[in-house]
Amino acid sequence: MELIFKTLTNLIKENDNIYIMTHKNPDFDGMGSAICLQQIINSFKKNSFIILNNKEKNKSLEKSYKLLKENNLYFNYIYKSKVNINNNLLIILDTHKQIITESPELINRTSKLVIIDHHIKSKDYINESTLSYIDSSLSSTVEFMAKYLKYLNKKVDPLIATFMLVGLEIDTNNFRLKTTKDTYASASFLSELGADNVLKQELLQENKEDYIKRQKLIEKSYMINNNMILCVADEELYESKDLAYIAEQLLQFENVAVSFVIGNLAKDKIGISARSLGKINVEEIMAKLGGGGHITEAATQIKNSTLKDVKKQLLEIVGGIK
Template sequence: MTTTFSNLNKLIKKASNVIIMTHKNSDLDALGSTICLSRIITGFNKKNDIVLDKKNNSISIQKALQLIKEANIDINFITKSAAIKKIKKETLLIILDTSKRELVEYPELLDQIPNKVVIDHHVLGNRNIQDTMLSYINSHLSSTNEIMVNYLKFLNKEVEPIIATIMLAGIEVDTNSFNVKTSSATFQAAAHLLDLGASNILKKEILQEEKTQYLKRENFLKKSYIIQEIYAICCIDQLIQKEDLSVIAERMLLFDKVEAAFAIGKLEKDIVAISARSLGNIDVYYLMKKFDGGGHLTDAAAQIKDGNLKEIEKTLIAKLEVLK
């Protein structure tokens, strides 16, 4: 990782300016890591901007953005059209928390800026961003914030307590509260953020959600069921966001004896998605591969185009039967 960081330093210092971009529907890991990187680059006296669609953000992201604003921290968030105007010959584009073209906030920027860096912790897929000057993708790490904490340590730099708090919230979200993909290095990263002044109370306030949203999810969970004692399934026969499906799958892992959980729902009228989570004894990646999905041992997903919800539920149950 240290070679990556020293190469990244060189690229940033060489650039005329830096544009930072993450995935659409920014989450706290994406936001935390982009603002941390922005502060680092500002510390290099280098102009930088974060491309962010300020509309359609979750309540947690809105709260985090408000806190940054109130703290008067100098971070430039810009729109897609403003980003285009910032492009110069030596502009560096740094993509965080995704390596997939179709997921970034503004894919067209990838075509317009030749100098690109990708830093991510998701499993490599087959449609990754090509032609990068530097790419660091480590799917063993909990979060992009864990990588950014290591960058801060490498540089011996600090960030403001509010930024450390948002970063800590990001690690918490990506690890399902330090339960998955969590190593001693993850705890060390979290400890470092607390040393920088991250507040546990403020972190919890950022993570709080609207009561209606919470209850809506709990209602879906009421309809979940358990088969073979160890598999929990929740089939949602309506349109639902991918992020909500993952939270529902994670929540079912709290049920006694459950080893793996699957939330099935429709992302669009003709796209059925499965979000799968495991405590670590069942390989959900192996199961999701059977639906052309991807992921990890404990965290995997699949999207099935033109899929029928009920049939996919049946197929999944049949595949779980075979595992017996």
């Protein structure tokens, strides 16, 4: 990673105006990393802008932006509708797919592009970049930033360390998934920087209705054979990340090695999100339904079908009951 850090540092030093963006519906991993990176860029006396959407839906993130201002911390943002990228350096964090970045059109308007991500590399990655580091052995983009801070021997304010720790905990589902010794080391480093546990808990609080809705889906799920659990959602529309989140949650239960969540993604599109603890390859299962992914996380989308039919197809493949 040292070479990546060195190259990234040189790119920062060579550019006067740097734009940072994460994915649509930003979360604490993407935004916590962006805020950390802005502090780093600022320490090199370079100008940077974090690209925001005009209407933030995430209340905890909105609160975080306010806290940065109240604490007089440098936080320079620009709404995506106002950005004139002008071939300036653009750093993309926490995704490598153009379509899901906050402002996909910006990517075509600059030739200076850096991508830093921890998701499993997909076929539709942005292939023309100055520097690309996509490493699925990292738990989160925050883990990258924590390591980068250490490499540079720099610190961030306790408030920013708190945001980063929130991102790391969300991405690992409280150290249950993708957690390695480096993840704990990053968490420990952020604690040393003064991450505040009380504020962290407040930022992790979620809307009660969302919680209840998810619990109801978890309640509806059942074992389809001796080690696989299935949840078929109701007829409402879901985002694929919601299905993935429920699938991850289902892995915490006794005897569960694999989880599947089926739900409507659009009127004519059904999604399956599959997760595995690692012994059973869910990519192979999803590939049989036209999807893909990785041993432990995979998904597919099926057009013009019903929840019932999709469930039937899945059960035929995995030899499940009902």
